[in-house]
Amino acid sequence: KNGKMLDKYEADFYSKGSMLLSKLPTKILGRKIDSAEVEKETGGSNVLYLSETISKIKVEKPNKMYEQIIASKISGDSKGLSFNRAEGTDFEMYSNYIVFNAKNIISPIADEAFAYYTYKLISSFEEENQTIHKLKITPKRTTEPVFEGYLYIVDDTWQIYATDILTLGERINIPIIDTMFIKQQYTFNQKDKHWVKQLQVLDFNGGLLGIGFGGNFTQTFSNYNFNPAFDKNTFGRVITEFEEKANIKNDDFWNAQRQVALTANE
Numbered sequence: 141k142n143g144k145m146l147d148k149y150e151a152d153f154y155s156k157g158s159m160l161l162s163k164l165p166t167k168i169l170g171r172k173i174d175s176a177e178v179e180k181e182t183g184g185s186n187v188l189y190l191s192e193t194i195s196k197i198k199v200e201k202p203n204k205m206y207e208q209i210i211a212s213k214i215s216g217d218s219k220g221l222s223f224n225r226a227e228g229t230d231f232e233m234y235s236n237y238i239v240f241n242a243k244n245i246i247s248p249i250a251d252e253a254f255a256y257y258t259y260k261l262i263s264s265f266e267e268e269n270q271t272i273h274k275l276k277i278t279p280k281r282t283t284e285p286v287f288e289g290y291l292y293i294v295d296d297t298w299q300i301y302a303t304d305i306l307t308l309g310e311r312i313n314i315p316i317i318d319t320m321f322i323k324q325q326y327t328f329n330q331k332d333k334h335w336v337k338q339l340q341v342l343d344f345n346g347g348l349l350g351i352g353f354g355g356n357f358t359q360t361f362s363n364y365n366f367n368p369a370f371d372k373n374t375f376g377r378v379i380t381e382f383e384e385k386a387n388i389k390n391d392d393f394w395n396a397q398r399q400v401a402l403t404a405n406e
Contacts (some may be wrong), residue, residue, distance in 0.1 A: 147201040157357035158190040172296040189216035191224040204375040235295035240312035317346040
């Protein structure tokens with residue numbers, strides 16, 4: 141019922157993502173690593189990858205999405221671990237499954253969730269004149285495609301207020317990732333009387349051949365419209381489309397439009 145309202149909408153999307161080198165071995169497969177050269181390649185910041193995206197998204201569940209990229213800026217190589225678009229990162233907890241790398245992870249509020257998770261009430265608090273319950277979710281079997289962590293649920297309506305969960309790389313078919321953390325924050329939409337996702341943060345760490353890295357993708361969703369006028373041509377074979385000059389926006393544009401400030405390293 142709560143997820144039904146989110147079945148069809150359009151919204152503005154912003155994403156900022158980065159990957160940083162956290163550990164560098166002296167040798168890889170017998171070959172000596174020149175740390176000075178690595179420092180030169182990353183500008184002394186250890187930033188391996190940096191991206192920003194501004195787009196407009198149109199969604200119609202269960203499987204239709206169109207994303208119009210208004211601005212995009214990418215530096216470095218993500219090695220296939222980028223989550224800089226809405227496509228592939230619109231993690232909807234009201235769905236039975238959250239899809240990661242073509243792997244279905246069971247939502248902690250899926251229809252069959254009680255077969256996979258146990259729940260414990262940790263605390264309760266008030267916000268927007270509503271009671272929020274913090275629940276600890278624990279997988280019954282850790283080898284299955286599941287999450288663990290905390291889920292925040294609104295009393296009476298049972299809508300999601302926030303998530304603070306994690307899963308393992310082996311569960312989502314990305315073995316070079318050790319742990320993937322997902323934090324979501326929802327805000328109360330006064331017009332529609334519904335809690336909607338406003339902020340999503342993906343943090344992960346991992347390694348390969350002695351090289352350690354960490355990643356962070358912070359995403360915002362805003363200006364929701366839950367009564368869009370989609371026609372038969374809204375969703376077609378093109379899922380993502382770039383506006384003309386989307387990749388050559390100047391610094392003034394980004395300084396005015398970005399939703400999350402860059403760090404000193406970035």
